[in-house]
Amino acid sequence: MTDNTWPGGRRKALYQPEHGKWNALNYPGTRQLCSLCDEPTGRCEDDTMRSSEGEPICEDCFVEEESVAK
Numbered sequence: 859m860t861d862n863t864w865p866g867g868r869r870k871a872l873y874q875p876e877h878g879k880w881n882a883l884n885y886p887g888t889r890q891l892c893s894l895c896d897e898p899t900g901r902c903e904d905d906t907m908r909s910s911e912g913e914p915i916c917e918d919c920f921v922e923e924e925s926v927a928k
């Protein structure tokens with residue numbers, strides 16, 4: 859069902875890790891939003907950064923959390 863959305867029919871050339879990144883960047887529906895500032899985290903499940911409460915957060919908020927925690 860996603861065949862038509864892949865640029866240049868390059869779907870088969872993408873390795874699995876690439877899929878996640880591509881999806882995260884191109885599918886707003888699966889885009890992970892920061893639980894603190896509601897900005898897209900630019901991440902997907904595999905490399906999610908989490909707050910001290912275990913919520914997915916963006917890089918900026920992650921850095922903030924780190925600096926607060928110290």
Ligand SMILES: [Zn+2]
Nearest residue numbers: 892895916919
């Ligand atoms: Zn954030």
